[in-house]
Amino acid sequence: MIKQIFSLLRIKDWIKNLFVFLPAFFSGLILEPNVFKASLIAFLLFSLSASLIYIINDYVDRAQDKLHPLKKDRPIASGKITPKGALIIAGVLALVITILGLYSFSLLLLLPLLLYIILNLGYSFGLKHIPILDVSIIAIGFILRVVFGGLATEIFVSKWAFLLTFFLALVLALGKRRGELISISSTSRKVLDGYNKEFLNTALIICVTITLVCYVMYTISDDVIVAFGSDYIYFTTLFVIIALLRYLQLTFVYNKTESPTKVVYSDHFMQVMIALWLISFALIIYFK
Structure with missing residues (x-):
């Protein structure tokens, strides 16, 4: 029980x-x-x-x-x-x-x-x-x-944190909807009637692009550089780009994003990128 x-x-x-x-x-x-x-x-x-x-x-x-x-x-x-x-x-x-x-x-x-x-x-x-x-x-x-x-x-x-959170969450949600759409078992969901693969593919690319742009702007903004006391925050963009590309690969090539939570728990590549991103930020913030 x-x-x-x-x-x-x-x-x-x-x-x-x-x-x-x-x-x-x-x-x-x-x-x-x-x-x-x-x-x-x-x-x-x-x-x-x-x-x-x-x-x-x-x-x-x-x-x-x-x-x-x-x-x-x-x-x-x-x-x-x-x-x-x-x-x-x-x-x-x-x-x-x-x-x-x-x-x-x-x-x-x-x-x-x-x-x-x-x-x-x-x-x-x-x-x-x-x-x-x-x-x-x-x-x-x-x-x-x-x-x-x-x-x-x-x-x-920061306002950049809100924008990043919103668009990253949209990427995950759209990937989930795409996974449901191509799954025969999920076609009974009413909301999927308002989506098709082409729309979701386009929306995903748009949101991934905006997420990346927002992240780059965040890392080079004067307020963030002053707050962290470091000019090297933009180096963390590398892990973000690779992680987003991996998510797109899982979405478009392997069709494995119906459950974003499962991706985080099971995809070792994504786990490594998230870990490296967190470690790089921790080094910048806590070990100046």
Whole structure:
């Protein structure tokens, strides 16, 4: 039963909420105890909130998921957890989120988290069926993670960070939609009626290009150079370019981006690029 509950919560997908740590990491303050503690609590709150949304989404889609060759094994669709049981777990999660949130932060600081929950409830109950809006909501969710991480630690977040987060999230969401589109098992999704391969290919190239341009502008902007005290930030662009090319290869050549989370966990090439990017930034920020 415990295993099924963990599956229902989608613990593996909590990796997406690491975006909450970005403000602390890039400010050079993540090793400060108070900053790390605030970031960790923010991460936990966002992760629990995401799990709450996953449960509600699986509850709403349980009939459709039963017909899906992969989703039919999810706890609610497979009957391993009853719909009523899932709602009880969701209620407990909501209570824990409320208590932990109000204990740790002011109501004002919790607004990004509340907005994320409201936005994704709308997504679960219908907005996910509207093409373009569906992927935009996913991307906005990542921005809210960064905003919450910044507010929780009282760290200013650059406009470039918001743009990068939004367009990178769009790249991942569009790649996911493309993977679903070419999968015979996913053609029953209503939202896919508003997409075709040509549109998604073009949108992906546009968003990847904008992401790269924004990243380059970020690394050479005077504010960032002064903040980091280094002229060598642009060297990290190398790993970003290679990682984006790898993602495009996985998308266009191997058709393996239906689950971006699975890509991060299983693709060693991508893991190495992400690790090198983080290490290079850490060296610049923390070992001047």
